[in-house]
Amino acid sequence: MLAHRIIPCLDCDLEKPGGRVVKGIKFKKIRYTGLPWELAERYYKEGADEIVFLDITASAEKRTTMVEVVKKTCQKVFIPITVGGGIRSVEDAQRLFRAGADKISINTAAIQNPKLVKKLSKTFGSQAVVVAIDAKSRGNWFECSIYGGRKFTGVDAILWAKKVAELGAGEILLTSMDRDGTKEGFDLELTKRISKSVFIPVIASGGAGKKEHFLEAFTKGKADATLAASLFHFREIKISELKRYLKEKVINVR
Amino acid sequence: MITIIDYGMGNLLSIENAFRYFGAKVKITAQPEEIEKAKKLVFPGVGNFAEAIKNLKRKKIDLAIKNSIQKGTPFLGICLGFQLLFEKSEEAPKIKGLSIFQGKVSRLKKVKIPQIGWNQLKIQKKSKILKGLKGGSFVYFMHSFYPKPIDKKIIIAKTNYGIDFCSSIESKNIFGVQFHPEKSGKVGLKILKNFVEI
Numbered sequence: 030m031l032a033h034r035i036i037p038c039l040d041c042d043l044e045k046p047g048g049r050v051v052k053g054i055k056f057k058k059i060r061y062t063g064l065p066w067e068l069a070e071r072y073y074k075e076g077a078d079e080i081v082f083l084d085i086t087a088s089a090e091k092r093t094t095m096v097e098v099v100k101k102t103c104q105k106v107f108i109p110i111t112v113g114g115g116i117r118s119v120e121d122a123q124r125l126f127r128a129g130a131d132k133i134s135i136n137t138a139a140i141q142n143p144k145l146v147k148k149l150s151k152t153f154g155s156q157a158v159v160v161a162i163d164a165k166s167r168g169n170w171f172e173c174s175i176y177g178g179r180k181f182t183g184v185d186a187i188l189w190a191k192k193v194a195e196l197g198a199g200e201i202l203l204t205s206m207d208r209d210g211t212k213e214g215f216d217l218e219l220t221k222r223i224s225k226s227v228f229i230p231v232i233a234s235g236g237a238g239k240k241e242h243f244l245e246a247f248t249k250g251k252a253d254a255t256l257a258a259s260l261f262h263f264r265e266i267k268i269s270e271l272k273r274y275l276k277e278k279v280i281n282v283r
Numbered sequence: 284m285i286t287i288i289d290y291g292m293g294n295l296l297s298i299e300n301a302f303r304y305f306g307a308k309v310k311i312t313a314q315p316e317e318i319e320k321a322k323k324l325v326f327p328g329v330g331n332f333a334e335a336i337k338n339l340k341r342k343k344i345d346l347a348i349k350n351s352i353q354k355g356t357p358f359l360g361i362c363l364g365f366q367l368l369f370e371k372s373e374e375a376p377k378i379k380g381l382s383i384f385q386g387k388v389s390r391l392k393k394v395k396i397p398q399i400g401w402n403q404l405k406i407q408k409k410s411k412i413l414k415g416l417k418g419g420s421f422v423y424f425m426h427s428f429y430p431k432p433i434d435k436k437i438i439i440a441k442t443n444y445g446i447d448f449c450s451s452i453e454s455k456n457i458f459g460v461q462f463h464p465e466k467s468g469k470v471g472l473k474i475l476k477n478f479v480e481i
Contacts, residue, residue, distance in 0.1 A: 109425070156425035156426065228396065229397075
């Protein structure tokens, strides 16, 4: 049976030497936690199912490139690697795939130019294209935001999820902006609604604070995978422990 | 020396890194002569079936592959590189595959597509390539299609996703896996090591 996945996410500030991993809270405040490839290797050894790198550098003057981060990571980490942040073209994606990335994740560029999703999935295959959706609750609907949560689009997250699935996206990386960094648990309503609207895997993100949150994201939220950052970075929960817990609760994990 | 066939389809660096990780020597090539001379061949690939065949023909690699296989060179097809060994695919009904094996490649049905993630091997029989692996071992899949060999004897492992599909084959010098050993952690590295040691 296909296992539910646990994915640590590494937000990288490429302006810092080595492309330091940072942790944002509610898309704003920032703390530094370590070098991307070192953290990635630690997670690989602890049983992470995949690694996600997000380039959260706001400016264009980057000291380290994501290509370098990926190349370094791939020498020692033998699980899939997804890269997101700032990818705007087939060429951008190509560079990352050549460096060893398995999937790329796009948000802003997809909303601004939906054809890019189609182009990327035609060129690299659906399995290599993740569309990230950063959604905020507006009462009875969810609004998509872009530019790392700095701009709202008026786009309905559920309709958008269906649209990107049609365009050839292979997965949806769904972040609840309301829950991100709060440790109050994943947004189960949002996750379930998206998961039931599309026939591609959904990765739930934003709000993980304890083991139970991962369990309910799978059982109630119908997520195929769950993603978290600070919990793992600060060793509040070890991936190996989390998996042991989920196995006890009869969730199929590796 | 492991020769990885480069025909413009996907992530070769990861496979190269995985072999190098345990000290194997690796060469990447798109030259038909190099492929025919190779001691061991790895045939990776992600992407589209038709596109792959087109690239193989343009680079004149298709014949070199067939010749090497006939000579008995150990050959490992991965993901699309595994599917291409069959006669045809639902992904590109008009395109002929390499036809090393009889059978066609079908689309997964009634499940979320692509299958992305870790799934288990149901080992069917003893093999060189899966030597030392326990039944139920998890490996990483990223695919929408799977091959259906006519000769069921070559199937060494199946995996359940909606149905039990053929996820690994072995026939004399030819090995094929639908999953990505280079992305399957320790289990995957073991499989690649088995191939090196054949």
